[in-house]
Amino acid sequence: MIIVKCNKGFVPEFEIKGNSVVVEPIPKIGNFKKNQENLIPPPQSMLAIPFYVSENTFSPVEKTKASYDETLFFSGVRAFYIKNYQLAAAFFREIVSKYPKSPFFISAYFLLGDCYKNMNNYDLAIKTYNRAIELAPKNSAVAQTLFSIAKIDEKKNMFMAARNIYNRIIRNYMGTKWADKALFMLGYSYYLENRCREALNYFLNIQKKNSYYPLSMILAAECFYRVKDYAKAVLAYYYMSNKLKDVSPVKYYRELGDVGVALCKFEDYKEAGKIFDYLESVHSEDVLEHSYIDRMKCDLKKGDFDDLNYRGKYILKYSKEKPLKNEAKKLMDEVKLKKGEVNEKTIDEIMAKYRNDPDVVSLALYVYANKNFRNGDCNEALKYLVKLKKIYPNNDYTLKGNDIAAKCINKMLKQFYADPSTNLIEYLYKNSLILKPKKANLCKLAWGLIFSHKVGEVEKIMHLISDNECRQAVIAKFFIEMGDNVKALNIVNSLQKVEPYIYYLNMIFGDVNYFNGDYKKAVSLYENALKVKNNLMDDYLRLRIAKSMIQLKEFDKAKQVLGRIKTSIYLNEVTFLEGLCLYKKGDYKNAIETFRNLINNLSYKERVLFYLTMSYYKLNDKKNAMKYFKELKRNYPNSDYLRVLKVIIS
Numbered sequence: 303m304i305i306v307k308c309n310k311g312f313v314p315e316f317e318i319k320g321n322s323v324v325v326e327p328i329p330k331i332g333n334f335k336k337n338q339e340n341l342i343p344p345p346q347s348m349l350a351i352p353f354y355v356s357e358n359t360f361s362p363v364e365k366t367k368a369s370y371d372e373t374l375f376f377s378g379v380r381a382f383y384i385k386n387y388q389l390a391a392a393f394f395r396e397i398v399s400k401y402p403k404s405p406f407f408i409s410a411y412f413l414l415g416d417c418y419k420n421m422n423n424y425d426l427a428i429k430t431y432n433r434a435i436e437l438a439p440k441n442s443a444v445a446q447t448l449f450s451i452a453k454i455d456e457k458k459n460m461f462m463a464a465r466n467i468y469n470r471i472i473r474n475y476m477g478t479k480w481a482d483k484a485l486f487m488l489g490y491s492y493y494l495e496n497r498c499r500e501a502l503n504y505f506l507n508i509q510k511k512n513s514y515y516p517l518s519m520i521l522a523a524e525c526f527y528r529v530k531d532y533a534k535a536v537l538a539y540y541y542m543s544n545k546l547k548d549v550s551p552v553k554y555y556r557e558l559g560d561v562g563v564a565l566c567k568f569e570d571y572k573e574a575g576k577i578f579d580y581l582e583s584v585h586s587e588d589v590l591e592h593s594y595i596d597r598m599k600c601d602l603k604k605g606d607f608d609d610l611n612y613r614g615k616y617i618l619k620y621s622k623e624k625p626l627k628n629e630a631k632k633l634m635d636e637v638k639l640k641k642g643e644v645n646e647k648t649i650d651e652i653m654a655k656y657r658n659d660p661d662v663v664s665l666a667l668y669v670y671a672n673k674n675f676r677n678g679d680c681n682e683a684l685k686y687l688v689k690l691k692k693i694y695p696n697n698d699y700t701l702k703g704n705d706i707a708a709k710c711i712n713k714m715l716k717q718f719y720a721d722p723s724t725n726l727i728e729y730l731y732k733n734s735l736i737l738k739p740k741k742a743n744l745c746k747l748a749w750g751l752i753f754s755h756k757v758g759e760v761e762k763i764m765h766l767i768s769d770n771e772c773r774q775a776v777i778a779k780f781f782i783e784m785g786d787n788v789k790a791l792n793i794v795n796s797l798q799k800v801e802p803y804i805y806y807l808n809m810i811f812g813d814v815n816y817f818n819g820d821y822k823k824a825v826s827l828y829e830n831a832l833k834v835k836n837n838l839m840d841d842y843l844r845l846r847i848a849k850s851m852i853q854l855k856e857f858d859k860a861k862q863v864l865g866r867i868k869t870s871i872y873l874n875e876v877t878f879l880e881g882l883c884l885y886k887k888g889d890y891k892n893a894i895e896t897f898r899n900l901i902n903n904l905s906y907k908e909r910v911l912f913y914l915t916m917s918y919y920k921l922n923d924k925k926n927a928m929k930y931f932k933e934l935k936r937n938y939p940n941s942d943y944l945r946v947l948k949v950i951i952s
Contacts, residue, residue: 375406391417408438424454445480461491486514498525516545524557527564535564551581555589559596566600591621598633607637639669660694668699680710684733708741715746722871727754745772753842757783775806782813805834821850841869857883878906890917912943
């Protein structure tokens, strides 16, 4: 800083005091020329730095006896101070063009470059700076001037050129404050390009003794914040928290605010409050409003809704920035969501209003899913959790909804086993496949699919089962049903022979014999497996036992077993097998009555038409036999049953 204190009748004398160059007035005594000759010229350290001058800048009493170049220089300084850069440049140009031997010549050159820079005439500024450096390469102002050139390059998005200058400063001024600043600016240049990974390479390597260390840590924290690595953001802040006041709150209020929000995410509200208090202490309306917004985010996190609404109302009333008002409205809407003030209509409105804002939409979907869960409506809860997962698969609220999804699926699995339904198990399977809730009982779900004859769908979830024994049993059962007995048996042999898996092993070994045609052995193993005391599995096994007995031509025993099956999802199959038993026994009339109950069931229609045709044919009722034969031909023209009938009937 240069302080000039002169009035008429005095001449200036320069003196360095600490970091300032003070120009003290001395009385004009005796021969003015003599005194002028003894004056100390402006020291080199004052060049190319901002000038602060008093109201009465030095002006000689007798112009004829004054140094005109000196008058020009201080007139330029005064114009520079009041930011009249065009006028200041005119004074400095006069010196550099007409007074090359003036003690103010080099000073004027550097200041002329500053004038051009401040007038945004960057090309001319760089040209002037380079000429000044060429004329005085060892001047102490060179380092600062190089920073000015680099700053111009950054404004022109020529970051590589700026970084070349910073590296030059580091080489030429090793161990000085300029090298420390250049090291920081290398990182900062990447930061300005939003290349945080490269910026961190510099910020995190700046030593604590470097005066830019606190700012480096704040910017490093901001880089971590941008990639949502809040833990590292907080850690970077903690390293410099005792030097918070070394970071300008006016220039870096956005970064400081983000660090405050990161601290709130880790519930360090005290340290976050310290940052916000620091920001709001500068009495800048812009900084205050941004700090209020960030405080509102913290209020939302800790559930301090009254403070949030107070700050939100302040922003809405006084702020002139539309984005800040929108942010305040959004946070106040989030308060309503947090309070559970939401219904299906609200959700639709919020999704339309904030469709591009994942924070609000994800919160809304989560809150409404949670509300439905608390009200006992798991169908609606899962519906909105699925929406949330599809739109924001890795959102915090998606992860939070995982527990709700698991509880709902487990609750509905209980319902399924109490009253099995094909639609319900399909619904649970689809939702589990999308949501993949870690605490859901996927073991129970997999067996539910198997017992519902949906073995193919098991493949997509069987490897997600957390219980190892259950997982291996399910996989073995899957391979058996797919016809790969070798793989199945390799897995089965490694399973523990303890309850309840001993019953699953008996079932699997029964399947091996069943598919190999040893039905008697299969029945024995299935009957051992019936001890599991699981109604759904018991009825599933009874179906297999009945089918085995039909193969053994023990039709009455098969009917007895079928009569014990009560599970609703098996009733159509039970009806078909009962009709088959009657047909095999030659009781065609009762077989016809039984099969007619399934005539409209698409799962059985092809087989039913075949057996109706055959039953009427056996009863010598050719008219009805042809009726059902034609219906089979019309509905299933490529049926294998049709080819058999053509041979028999013709």
